[in-house]
Amino acid sequence: MTHKREIQGVVVKKAGEKTASVLVTRQVLHPKYHKTVKRFKKYLIHDEKSELNIGDTVVAIECRPLSKTKSFRLKTIVSTGANVWFRVFLD
DSSP states (O other): OOOOOEEEEEEEEEOSSSEEEEEEEEEEEOTTTOOEEEEEEEEEEEOTTOOOOTTOEEEEEEOSOSSSSEEEEEEEEEEOOTHHHHHHHHO
């Protein structure tokens, strides 16, 4: 059985009905200056139940390609974001 990658990040955009864009941050050591620098990458993840909101911290697991750019699906929601509180007053 193959090893499935897991990523953890913050939802930055709702893209369509069952898709969310997740920003993953990692820290690496700069090769010349030996200082930790942040590197960012955005992934599209599949949200079958449409339960994600902007600002949520999520864990996604790798799966077969669902589209040209989407190959992760939602595993768990670690914490909900602060944007949920503002959404109550805007709607």
